[in-house]
Amino acid sequence: MGSEIKFDAIHSILNPKSLAVWASDLYFKGEDVQCQILKTGINHTYLLKIGTEKYVLRVYVKDWRSKVEINEELRFLLNLKKEGINVSYPITNAQNELINELNAPEGVRFAVLFSFAEGDKIRSLGKGHCNTIGKTMASIHVSSLELNLKRVKYNFAELCEKPILALHGFFEKKHPSMLILGKIESYLRPYLNSEIISDCPTGAVHLDIWYDNMNINSDGKVTLFDFDFCGNGPFVLDVAYFLTQLFHSEADKDVYLQKADVFLKGYESVRPLKQQEKDLIAQSGIAVWVFYLGVQARRFDDWSNMFFTANYLKHFVGLIQNWANYYEIDFDIKQK
Known part of the structure; x- marks a missing residue:
């Protein structure tokens, strides 16, 4: 009796073998395609191999991003590629389209084929790597200055209010960590709603630049990928988030300071930071971490x-x- 019931799905992992056949027909003129799962995280990522050539296929989770939002992500990437910035960029299919629609068990899901970023992920970044990453990030910001994407605007509501509200659905308000987050929200409010941050340069931001979203080859070339969280906001958010990741990966804080310094020098060799941005690095790093709690x-x-x-x-x-x-931030002390 139960076997006759057809169940809907809220989440599925598409078979790599089926995707290999699909990709062969739509992208590679019937050539033999090998497909394997790389990661099933926020979205699902597959590695495609055609002989010695490699590509990456991202299958977006249903209803995670709209087609308009994905189009804007790809527009951003193609603009960066045009500017000569090392990013993994989207590739058109046989119909000259960038976005594909897949009939998954849970409904239509979008899929995009990307170029492969050569190199490896390096968790313990060297000083040279940090300097290059700084230059690459700054180049992205220069290219996207005042660029307006039809995507989220990262402000206080998106970075703090909405994430903490989402957390209330899982944890009691009196939970010690939730009480701390309430203090963090109160502390950040005047900073992220102030004239100081409104005077910071804005444009399209990546918002997730860390070692897991870049590959580095033997020559030190850095290629960025996974722009899934790109949106509009002050550039200091990208700077701060990378520094927080660097901070947490370096047990020796003297080493952290040295790497942070070469990162910032690399960045400022391309785009000097305004004093307002430097003054908001610590607060901006906190805000992006709160945001990612909300994503979870x-x-x-x-x-x-x-x-x-x-x-x-x-x-x-x-x-x-x-x-x-x-x-030296005390969450009990608010900005005057």
Whole structure:
């Protein structure tokens, strides 16, 4: 009796073998395509091999991004490619289209084929790497100055208010970590709503530049990818988020300071930071980390449920506090 019931799906992982046949027909004129799963995270990523050539296929989770939002992400990437900036860029199919629609069990999902970023992910970045990353980030910001994407605008509501509201659906307001987040929200409000940040240069931002979203080859060439969180906002958000990642990966904070310095020097060799931006690096880093807690809450059903617990929340908030303590931030003290 039960076997006669047809169940809907809220989340599926598409078979690499089926995708290989699909990609062969639509992109590679019937050539033999090898396809394997790279990652099933926020979206699903597959590695495609045709002989010695490699490509990356991203299959967006259903209803995660609209077609308009994906179009804007790809427009951003193609603009960066045109400017000669090293990014993984989208590739058109046989119909000269960038976005494909796949009939998945849960409904239509979008898929895009990207160029392969040569090199490897390097968790412990050297000083030379940090300098190059700084130059690359600044080049992206110069290219996207005042660029307006039809995507999210990263402001106080998106970075703090909405994420913390989403967390209330999982944790009690009186949970110690939630009480700290409430203080963080109150602390950040005057900074992210101030004239100081409104005077910071804005444009299209990546918002997720860290070692896991770049490959570095043997010559030190850095290629960025995964612009899934790109949107509109002050450039200092990208600068701050990279520095927070660098901070948490370096146990020796003297080494962190040295790498942060060469990163910032690389960045400023391309685009000098305004004093207002420098003054907001510590607060901006906190804001982006709060934002990503909200992402984990929003994607509990199909991604974060394996780790999204009260202990994890305590750990994550602890990381924010470590960064804040290092920069002598007291969440009980608000901006005057």
